[in-house]
Amino acid sequence: MNSASRSVIDCTDLNVYYGDTHAVADVNISFAANEITALIGPSGCGKSTVLRSLNRMNDLVSSARIEGTVAYRGIDVYSPEVDVIEVRRRIGMVFQKPNPFPSSIYDNIAYGPRVTGMKVDSMDDLVEESLRKAALWDDVKHKLKTGGNELSGGQQQRMCIARAIATKPEVILMDEPCSALDPISTLKIEDLMTELAREFTIIIVTHNMQQAARVSQRTAFFTAAPDERGARTGRMVEFDTTAKIFGDPVDPRTEAYISGKFG
16 A cells, blocks of 8 residues: 555645745645654755644744645645634644643643543543653653643653644644754654654654654655745655655755755
8 A cells, every 4th residue: 555545634736925935835745644754854945834734833824825735634624614723633733842831731731622622531531641642641640730841841842742642633743843852852752753653643844864764754855945036935855765765865956965965
């Protein structure tokens, strides 16, 4: 079975604009179930813009405009009939820096189910389940009423992952989730991603080539060349298995980036 036949999200001719700026052009990519896909490339090439388009986080930017299609399970998430809250429940997001809410660990995890009106038999059980899946339960089970911001950086990021898991998504988007963490915490998050991929589809933006090679099954390389006005438009250069991208890329620009010759 190929990736496309079991894809969860399909982008077709995706273009993203911020006002008059054409941020990303003509992206065609599919994300397979229970795989980790890494989006790599130099700064300003549109990786995070594409990621944020998948669950309509770009809606929060007033000047943003989307052309093309982002389909989740065959449904265009930008269709007027689609509930944005439901999109973000099914396609969760973990940001670059841990962003605990100013409340207890328990309330951080329970926040999503509460605000989305999820039917939950036992919130206690859901909080425990989410923290266990984020490999954080043993660290915090005796201090659930403690403020989430009192945890270490790595623990905060795992709590944010647990918070995303709590709404029972199918897809988890991660925008450079380890960039603010130390090496030990980074490896814990990487191990966690591998474990979570058994249940979730994970799409990660990373500048860490070693990380992309370690954790992902597929990799997309993006770049952006300035036009005559100096404006940069991101484009996807190549998308394939991670082994192929890192071992035998088709495009010389991919090879140059992977080898550190530019970027």
